[in-house]
Amino acid sequence: MGTPNNELTSSGWAVPPLASVTGEPLLAIRDLKVHFKLAGRSKGIVKAVDGVTLDIAAGETLGLVGESGCGKSSLGRAILRLTEPTSGQVIYRGRDLARLTQKEMRQHRRQLQIIFQDPYASLNPRMTVGQIVGEPLETFKLAQGREAETRVQELLETVGLSKRFSKRFPHEFSGGQRQRIGIARALAVDPDFIVADEPISALDVSIQAQIMNLLERLQREKNLTYLFISHDLRAVRHVSDRVAVMYLGKLVEIAEAKTVYADPLMPYTRALISAVPVPDPKVEALRQRIVLEGDVPSPIDPPSGCRFHTRCPYAIQTCTEVSPPLVEIKPAHFAACIRISPDQPDIEQVAPGAAPGLDAAVAAAGQPVVA
Amino acid sequence: MLRFIIRRLLITVPTILVVLTITWALVRLAPGNFYSNEKAVPAAIEKNIREKYGLDKPWYQQYWKTMRGIVRLDFGTSLKYEGESVNAIIARSLPVSATVGILAYLLALVVGIFAGSIAALHPNSKRDYASMTLAMLGISIPNFVLGPILVFVFALTLYWLPPSRWNGFFSRNLILPVLTLSGLYMAYIARLTRAGMLEVLRSDYIRTARAKGLSEWQVVTRHALRGGLLPVVSYTGPALAFLVTGTVVVERIFVLPGLGNYFIQASLNRDEPLIIGIVAFIAITLLLANLVVDIAYAYLDPRIRY
Numbered sequence: 001m002g003t004p005n006n007e008l009t010s011s012g013w014a015v016p017p018l019a020s021v022t023g024e025p026l027l028a029i030r031d032l033k034v035h036f037k038l039a040g041r042s043k044g045i046v047k048a049v050d051g052v053t054l055d056i057a058a059g060e061t062l063g064l065v066g067e068s069g070c071g072k073s074s075l076g077r078a079i080l081r082l083t084e085p086t087s088g089q090v091i092y093r094g095r096d097l098a099r100l101t102q103k104e105m106r107q108h109r110r111q112l113q114i115i116f117q118d119p120y121a122s123l124n125p126r127m128t129v130g131q132i133v134g135e136p137l138e139t140f141k142l143a144q145g146r147e148a149e150t151r152v153q154e155l156l157e158t159v160g161l162s163k164r165f166s167k168r169f170p171h172e173f174s175g176g177q178r179q180r181i182g183i184a185r186a187l188a189v190d191p192d193f194i195v196a197d198e199p200i201s202a203l204d205v206s207i208q209a210q211i212m213n214l215l216e217r218l219q220r221e222k223n224l225t226y227l228f229i230s231h232d233l234r235a236v237r238h239v240s241d242r243v244a245v246m247y248l249g250k251l252v253e254i255a256e257a258k259t260v261y262a263d264p265l266m267p268y269t270r271a272l273i274s275a276v277p278v279p280d281p282k283v284e285a286l287r288q289r290i291v292l293e294g295d296v297p298s299p300i301d302p303p304s305g306c307r308f309h310t311r312c313p314y315a316i317q318t319c320t321e322v323s324p325p326l327v328e329i330k331p332a333h334f335a336a337c338i339r340i341s342p343d344q345p346d347i348e349q350v351a352p353g354a355a356p357g358l359d360a361a362v363a364a365a366g367q368p369v370v371a
Numbered sequence: 372m373l374r375f376i377i378r379r380l381l382i383t384v385p386t387i388l389v390v391l392t393i394t395w396a397l398v399r400l401a402p403g404n405f406y407s408n409e410k411a412v413p414a415a416i417e418k419n420i421r422e423k424y425g426l427d428k429p430w431y432q433q434y435w436k437t438m439r440g441i442v443r444l445d446f447g448t449s450l451k452y453e454g455e456s457v458n459a460i461i462a463r464s465l466p467v468s469a470t471v472g473i474l475a476y477l478l479a480l481v482v483g484i485f486a487g488s489i490a491a492l493h494p495n496s497k498r499d500y501a502s503m504t505l506a507m508l509g510i511s512i513p514n515f516v517l518g519p520i521l522v523f524v525f526a527l528t529l530y531w532l533p534p535s536r537w538n539g540f541f542s543r544n545l546i547l548p549v550l551t552l553s554g555l556y557m558a559y560i561a562r563l564t565r566a567g568m569l570e571v572l573r574s575d576y577i578r579t580a581r582a583k584g585l586s587e588w589q590v591v592t593r594h595a596l597r598g599g600l601l602p603v604v605s606y607t608g609p610a611l612a613f614l615v616t617g618t619v620v621v622e623r624i625f626v627l628p629g630l631g632n633y634f635i636q637a638s639l640n641r642d643e644p645l646i647i648g649i650v651a652f653i654a655i656t657l658l659l660a661n662l663v664v665d666i667a668y669a670y671l672d673p674r675i676r677y
Contacts, residue, residue: 039495082578109584116582125674126597135593136583169673185583209639212633 010178015364026193026225027079028245032088034071034078041347044300048074050249051088053326056346058192058342061219061226063257064274065233067296071249072229073117076195079227080112081105092193110140117198123170129156129181130166136188159214168347176207185216193225200235208232212239233276237261245269248299248307251326255333265335265345268292268308306337314339318355327360372669376662383658388438390654391647395437398643399430405450405641424450437647451640457648460633465652468629470540471621472614474549475668478554479610484603486557487564488591491572491599502561509558514617518551518624535625548625552617556610560603568599597671604668608661615653 034049056062064072070165077083079090086107090097097108116338123132134152137143143151153163159180170178179293186194196215200208201221216239218224230236236243237257244254245266253266264270271290278284292311297303303310309319316339324336340347341356350356406412406420421427425436440447446457465497467598486502525547526534538544571577572595619631624669630649637645 077578080582082581106584106586109582114582116575116579118575122579124576124580124594124598126672127594135580137583139584139589171674182579185579189584 010104024058026058026092027227028057028089029054029056029075029079030091030093032075032078032090034074034083035084035086036068038300044174046299047249047302048299049078049085050299050302052246052249052251054244054251054254056193056225056227058225059219059223060241061228061239063236063243064227064229064246065236065243066246067272068231069296069299070246071299072181072231072246073197075246076114076197076227076229080109080114082114109136110189111191112195113191114195114197115179115186115199118202119175119182120202122182123178125170127169128166129168129170129173132170132181133166133184135190138183140189142189151188152184155188156181158187158218159184160210174207175203176210179211180214182216183211184281187218187222189236190222191224195226195227195229197229198231200229201232202232208235215239221258233273245272248296248302250307250316251334252308252334253335254326255330257335259330262332263333265311265329265333265340265347266308266337267314267347269335299355316353316355318358322358322361324357324361327357372666375514379662379665383655383662386658387651391438391441391651392434394647394650395434395643398641398646401641405640405643437644441647441651446651447644449637449642449645451637451642451645457644460645461630461648461652461656462661464628464630464633466540467537467627468618468622468631471548471552471627471629472611472618474545475553475617476556476610476614478549479553479560480603482553482601483560484564484596485555487561488568488596488599490561490565491568492591494569495498499565503565509554510562512554514551514555515593515620515624516623517554518547521547521551522624535627537627546624548621548627549623552614552621555613555617559606559610563602563606564599567602568595571595571599575599601668601671604664604671607667608657608664611660612657613656 021072030053032049032052033047036046036048038044038046050071052075053061064075066072074083076120078085078159079097081100085098088098092108092112095108097105098111100108100167130152133155134148137148137151149166152166156163156165161177161180161184165177166172170181173181179202183199199215200211203211211308212235215226215228219226226239228236228239238351240257240262242254245260245268247268253260253264253269261273262271264273267290271292274288278287290313294311297307297310303320305318305320305322306312306324308314309315310317315327318338321336324338325335326336328342329335329340329342337347338355338357339350341360344350344356404426407418412420419425425433428436437447444458446461448454448456449460452460486506490499490502522534525532532546533544534547577590577594580590585593608623615631618629619634621627622629622631623635630653633645634649636642637649
């Protein structure tokens, strides 16, 4: 796994070394696309996820960040087939989840689970907590009767709730407690992989830390792998081993968490990180923000070339023409920008108008790189 | 819950008294009376009739007499069907109306929920458009048009089914009246089910149910239907009221000896005790039915607490 970009796996993709992990990835996403047809007469297609290639190693937490509407949640749901992917592969333990029948996929829901964003809407208001958490046990015939009840009570205690709560209804609980119920439900089938789809964004700040700590504890105890989706950059830094940044349906940068924050390569990532408020008034007053011009362009008709060129302060003419691939600019640090290259990683230092990454981009056209 | 039921039952009493007072007043205010359709009677005989039935007394005494009987659940005897008590007439005709009404409502529930669910599961598909077009027709065509059309097609043209008359509780004679009566509810329930299910199927907890690994059938029956049918449940109360007016028409078309038919006869005859008796009976039934609906509501949605 030492030589970058030219080692081919059985699937024929060039696989560079994974950051901080070795061995087979638990989940391999290949050129995944999720397109939505707009209803009505307009012929628009929303390209929520447009060609994402990504490996997730067993036991790691991969943070996925980006602005609202960049396709983070669509990617998470497409992995679990809660939204049908339009094309691409999701390889889990050697099987392509995207090509399974609905029935086969249901069996895989024992291994792949999801924690939803909204703890209010995602629990059926007409079921008791015991029914909500216990239903997967019954579906997969993992436990029945008294045994199932005991298991539900154990699960509730695992996530820090009283076992007496199983007879109550969701509306009797606070947001944080409800999110714990959602986590207990996801854990009921003893999965390996959990998509945490903005699990803390609907919660009070004081509760967010509790839920994050719970997720970290569960990861240690049960050897879980997380895809942690969030727009809260501080939360992602706190929990993630690696961080992937998404913009308009594409991955633009991916590296170890501390690297992304300390040394972001992409202009977009820099802008995102500069937008994080600092909880210290003195430091906050000195914080230099990189303010991007304009709004996120519509994913119905995304900009040509690099999708970020409409808002990028470093964009040149070529950026509107060439779609930049993810390139390993520094060891285990990938970015999708033609204006930087392994030799010239700092965009500030690149000569005006120069595009040192252009050759790599042209060479890699049609050959996605796995990060 | 028990307190709620008791409170609701207590409110029922004044409601029924108001309904009956209005009915009594309407019958009295209408011109004519129960013997005015017969040939003209001499003044002396008319005086005797009025004395016999207490019509010579002041109105408040007559009102009091009627109400006292109703409180004891004794509605008196019919003025037209001589010697027959109103209670006996209701007891005889109710099973006919109830059979037609209940069968019609059950048929409407089964077909309506099925069609509505199919439409909601495949929105904007051909199946959706087909069932919703039929539902629109069902709502638009009144039963006094639908009934004769069905009779014309299935009885007079195809000779498949008898066109009218009562022939016992489980006879083929019931098919056409039940179809005629249930058309509107079927259509309405299909539309309510579709709307309710569409809303529920969009909700996040349905996605949770899919993530749990449930099959689509389990997702619908265990998670979606219970919430999606709330509008249908709350429609049951008004539906029963419309069912009553519906049976009046349908029993007339198909010549069935039910409550509705007797009610029309009683109105034409100015048969005051029978009118008030049937109105009182229907009012009590509807109020109790609405109470049952409210209780069912609390069962379907645990967030509702009375």
